[in-house]
Amino acid sequence: MDIVEQLTRKLAREERARLEAEQLLEQKSREVYQTNEELRHLNAILESSINDKTIDLQKANARTQLLHQTVLMAAEVGNYNEALLFCCRLVCETVGSPVGHIYKIDVENDSQLVSADLHWSASEQTQQLFQNLVADWRFPRGIGLPGAVWATKKAIWLPDIESDPRYRRFLTDIDEKITAAVAFPVTSDSEFVAVVEFFVEESLKPSESFLGLLETIGQQVGQVLERRNALEDTRRAKESADQANIAKSQFLANMSHEIRTPMNAIIGMTELVLLTEVTDEQKDCLTTVVSSAEDLLNIINEILDLSKIESNKTELDIGAFELRESVFECVKALAPSSHEKHLEILFHFDESVPYRVYGDRSRLRQIIFNLVGNAIKFTSRGEVEVSANLIEQREQDCVVEFSVRDTGIGISSDKHDVIFNKFEQADTTTTRKYGGTGLGLSIVTKLLNLMGGHLKLESDVGVGSTFKFTLPFGIVEMQNSQTVSARLSGNRVLLVDGNDRLHEIISEMLRPAGAIVESAVDRADALRRIALQGTGNGAYDFIIIDQKSVVKFNSEYLADIEHSIAAGTIVIVMRRAIRHSVVYKAKAKKEQVKFVTKPMEQMVLIDLMVSSKNDLKYEVDEHSLSSSSVDQAK
Ligand code: ADP
Numbered sequence: 001m002d003i004v005e006q007l008t009r010k011l012a013r014e015e016r017a018r019l020e021a022e023q024l025l026e027q028k029s030r031e032v033y034q035t036n037e038e039l040r041h042l043n044a045i046l047e048s049s050i051n052d053k054t055i056d057l058q059k060a061n062a063r064t065q066l067l068h069q070t071v072l073m074a075a076e077v078g079n080y081n082e083a084l085l086f087c088c089r090l091v092c093e094t095v096g097s098p099v100g101h102i103y104k105i106d107v108e109n110d111s112q113l114v115s116a117d118l119h120w121s122a123s124e125q126t127q128q129l130f131q132n133l134v135a136d137w138r139f140p141r142g143i144g145l146p147g148a149v150w151a152t153k154k155a156i157w158l159p160d161i162e163s164d165p166r167y168r169r170f171l172t173d174i175d176e177k178i179t180a181a182v183a184f185p186v187t188s189d190s191e192f193v194a195v196v197e198f199f200v201e202e203s204l205k206p207s208e209s210f211l212g213l214l215e216t217i218g219q220q221v222g223q224v225l226e227r228r229n230a231l232e233d234t235r236r237a238k239e240s241a242d243q244a245n246i247a248k249s250q251f252l253a254n255m256s257h258e259i260r261t262p263m264n265a266i267i268g269m270t271e272l273v274l275l276t277e278v279t280d281e282q283k284d285c286l287t288t289v290v291s292s293a294e295d296l297l298n299i300i301n302e303i304l305d306l307s308k309i310e311s312n313k314t315e316l317d318i319g320a321f322e323l324r325e326s327v328f329e330c331v332k333a334l335a336p337s338s339h340e341k342h343l344e345i346l347f348h349f350d351e352s353v354p355y356r357v358y359g360d361r362s363r364l365r366q367i368i369f370n371l372v373g374n375a376i377k378f379t380s381r382g383e384v385e386v387s388a389n390l391i392e393q394r395e396q397d398c399v400v401e402f403s404v405r406d407t408g409i410g411i412s413s414d415k416h417d418v419i420f421n422k423f424e425q426a427d428t429t430t431t432r433k434y435g436g437t438g439l440g441l442s443i444v445t446k447l448l449n450l451m452g453g454h455l456k457l458e459s460d461v462g463v464g465s466t467f468k469f470t471l472p473f474g475i476v477e478m479q480n481s482q483t484v485s486a487r488l489s490g491n492r493v494l495l496v497d498g499n500d501r502l503h504e505i506i507s508e509m510l511r512p513a514g515a516i517v518e519s520a521v522d523r524a525d526a527l528r529r530i531a532l533q534g535t536g537n538g539a540y541d542f543i544i545i546d547q548k549s550v551v552k553f554n555s556e557y558l559a560d561i562e563h564s565i566a567a568g569t570i571v572i573v574m575r576r577a578i579r580h581s582v583v584y585k586a587k588a589k590k591e592q593v594k595f596v597t598k599p600m601e602q603m604v605l606i607d608l609m610v611s612s613k614n615d616l617k618y619e620v621d622e623h624s625l626s627s628s629s630v631d632q633a634k
Contacts, residue, residue, distance in 0.1 A: 100198030155184035188222035358474030382407030489514030539566035
């Protein structure tokens with residue numbers, strides 16, 4: 001083989017190899033292209049699926065928002081029409097509808113729906129046009145889109161509103177692109193109430209689930225109606241109950257008034273007969289008539305009071321008065337009933353409480369009488385204390401807190417609320433020990449409400465109760481012009497025996513007058529202290545002693561004290577307040593012994609102390625002192 005042939009063969013081989021390589025390359029390129037195309041296709045599918053999911057999510061989000069806002073609105077809006085309109089607007093805005101409105105059952109013909117005056121549109125012009133257009137639309141049940149919604153109570157999609165001749169003008173007048181409508185029912189307690197209708201482009205065909213959502217929204221709006229109806233029912237029931245109550249109170253007020261007049265005559269006439277000559281037996285009977293009639297009159301007065309308050313006939317009588325003095329008078333008036341039960345009655349007004357105020361004096365006294373009366377009634381040993389403190393003070397007015405404390409039977413915590421209701425008593429058993437009508441606290445609460453006050457109770461069974469109330473007053477005069485200062489300057493006072501709290505109160509009364517007050521713990525301590533001071537210059541100026549101890553020791557104690565005191569010492573015996581004056585066996589032997597009735601006012605006590613000191617210089621008519629000022633030991 002020559003060289004040429006060899007070369008030719010080689011070339012041919014190389015050419016074949018090249019061709020093969022090219023073919024392979026071409027095939028590979030085709031394969032790559034194909035794979036690429038497949039990838040592109042997959043990518044497009046993926047993208048479209050992501051897009052779909054995003055749209056689904058957005059839709060779901062919009063629906064959740066729609067439902068959420070409807071629920072919120074249903075909870076907040078009280079007005080039913082407002083709720084319907086709000087719902088219509090919300091749906092239109094969410095789906096992008098230019099206009100929507102509400103149908104209700106025609107009041108003139110309840111077999112058809114009429115477009116209510118509740119329309120919503122994004123533009124005012126469309127709303128005006130729409131309003132004119134729908135004014136005469138009427139749909140009987142089952143007819144047209146709203147009629148079908150009424151009949152089925154389902155949300156319905158109408159893709160071609162032109163099919164109903166009533167809507168034709170709509171298309172030309174308002175928006176030709178809007179060719180479809182959706183309507184859904186508003187139901188309350190499954191009863192049909194109204195139809196919400198809105199218009200959209202046909203492309204916005206709602207899914208079944210969206211139609212379901214619209215039905216749920218319709219139910220939510222219906223709840224507002226339910227609530228409004230319930231409120232309306234409650235209001236009507238309350239109104240008629242109030243009216244019945246007022247009529248009843250009015251009747252009670254008239255009745256009580258009518259009974260009061262003859263009751264007063266019975267009491268007056270019986271008292272007159274008592275003044276004539278009667279036998280002891282007759283006197284007994286007549287006295288019982290008077291006291292029973294008085295009890296009855298009290299009950300009638302309470303009923304009258306409550307009736308007056310309840311029929312809104314109570315008017316406050318505001319004027320200027322001395323606060324401390326007015327409350328003290330009540331306490332003083334009730335002191336005999338307290339002392340007859342051997343209870344200590346204490347009175348303590350903080351110095352900061354204004355002296356003269358604007359307010360309703362007689363109502364305040366009525367409240368104090370009621371609370372102190374109860375405190376005495378429900379306490380068998382210990383004490384009852386009435387006190388007052390200033391808790392707020394501005395330039396022209398103030399708030400005072402009053403407190404009525406007792407050491408009585410107390411009130412169990414489960415009764416703390418009920419006893420303020422009328423006719424309620426803590427003890428409702430038939431064997432109950434204490435009388436009463438259960439009206440007192442109810443009157444107090446109502447009076448306090450009228451006066452801008454507030455009543456609170458703290459109580460423990462077997463320990464006692466404290467009723468506290470606050471009242472606002474206008475300030476007339478902060479302080480009494482009569483001052484106690486320095487009237488007892490440097491005088492030494494020994495408080496003997498008696499109640500600890502009473503000692504505290506007396507000390508507080510005397511210290512502003514400059515007195516130096518000491519307390520003896522018992523009788524022996526008192527005698528020891530008196531002996532220690534001697535009868536010279538260091539002797540006590542005053543010894544204040546409780547009548548209880550004088551009585552307990554059958555006057556020996558008083559005699560002991562009288563025996564050991566200095567010539568310049570005044571002994572003040574605090575005696576109980578009792579209704580009928582009877583002669584007290586223990587007689588004071590010296591004119592240095594004075595008597596004062598509990599509870600004592602600061603000024604009265606200081607006046608007595610100062611004047612007794614001055615009187616020591618003069619002779620005292622011992623006989624008049626012992627017969628008029630002393631009581632009998634019990
Ligand atoms: P009344 O005293 O006429 O029964 P109230 O309305 O004044 O009516 O009082 C209602 C009830 O509250 C009383 O029956 C009694 O059970 C209870 N209560 C009131 N004040 C006291 C008190 N200071 N201590 C114990 N219980 C009291």
